[in-house]
Amino acid sequence: AQSVTQPDIHITVSEGASLELRCNYSYGATPYLFWYVQSPGQGLQLLLKYFSGDTLVQGIKGFEAEFKRSQSSFNLRKPSVHWSDAAEYFCAVGAYNQGGKLIFGQGTELSVKP
Amino acid sequence: DTGVSQDPRHKITKRGQNVTFRCDPISEHNRLYWYRQTLGQGPEFLTYFQNEAQLEKSRLLSDRFSAERPKGSFSTLEIQRTEQGDSAMYLCASSLAGTSGWDEQFFGPGTRLTVL
Numbered sequence: 518a519q520s521v522t523q524p525d526i527h528i529t530v531s532e533g534a535s536l537e538l539r540c541n542y543s544y545g546a547t548p549y550l551f552w553y554v555q556s557p558g559q560g561l562q563l564l565l566k567y568f569s570g571d572t573l574v575q576g577i578k579g580f581e582a583e584f585k586r587s588q589s590s591f592n593l594r595k596p597s598v599h600w601s602d603a604a605e606y607f608c609a610v611g612a613y614n615q616g617g618k619l620i621f622g623q624g625t626e627l628s629v630k631p
Numbered sequence: 632d633t634g635v636s637q638d639p640r641h642k643i644t645k646r647g648q649n650v651t652f653r654c655d656p657i658s659e660h661n662r663l664y665w666y667r668q669t670l671g672q673g674p675e676f677l678t679y680f681q682n683e684a685q686l687e688k689s690r691l692l693s694d695r696f697s698a699e700r701p702k703g704s705f706s707t708l709e710i711q712r713t714e715q716g717d718s719a720m721y722l723c724a725s726s727l728a729g730t731s732g733w734d735e736q737f738f739g740p741g742t743r744l745t746v747l
Binding site: 521523526549553558559560561562563566568607609611617618619620621622623624 | 634635662664666671672673674675676679687722724726728733734735736737738739740741
């Protein structure tokens with residue numbers, strides 16, 4: 518069965534510092550991997566996705582993620598965090614041709630210190 | 632705004648009552664999904680439709696839950712005889728099925744249900 522683990526429930530970084538949010542997945546074949554962000558009162562917004570090809574993918578708002586098959590990981594990174602990045606971040610996995618159903622991790626809440 | 636909309640945004644009900652939520656997807660989208668999100672957790676898949684056909688239901692969707700999409704446009708999710716454990720955010724998403732094997736889901740703001 519597919520599953521996603523986000524080991525860090527809450528992370529605090531200083532504004533301007535770099536950020537890495539961890540995500541590990543379990544899936545028998547090559548997964549489709551996603552990162553979503555959720556701000557209070559807002560719907561989930563897709564930051565980036567990985568299907569195949571280049572294992573380093575770029576997303577919106579300056580985020581990137583790297584797919585590492587050997588580690589079953591898809592960590593999200595940003596070189597310099599802005600106060601507006603404070604939100605909840607979710608990693609998700611989908612299966613090819615299974616209707617787009619997504620399996621989400623439990624999320625990592627990001628706080629940004631001034 | 633042409634995004635996914637959900638109504639109501641908040642619902643407070645007493646245990647045992649029935650509630651119904653509505654989701655209006657992006658107009659040209661043929662797939663519609665329902666997820667449930669409890670506090671401190673990620674969204675959990677409940678069910679999805681392609682046009683008016685309900686193609687998959689999660690084991691989380693007990694007999695008290697029913698979802699419809701009668702004309703392939705908006706969808707409703709009804710919970711009968713609500714229980715306190717039903718308190719959660721109910722999220723709707725829509726997508727346009729393509730040929731890539733996966734399609735991007737656009738999420739609505741959710742309906743927050745509180746069962747007293």
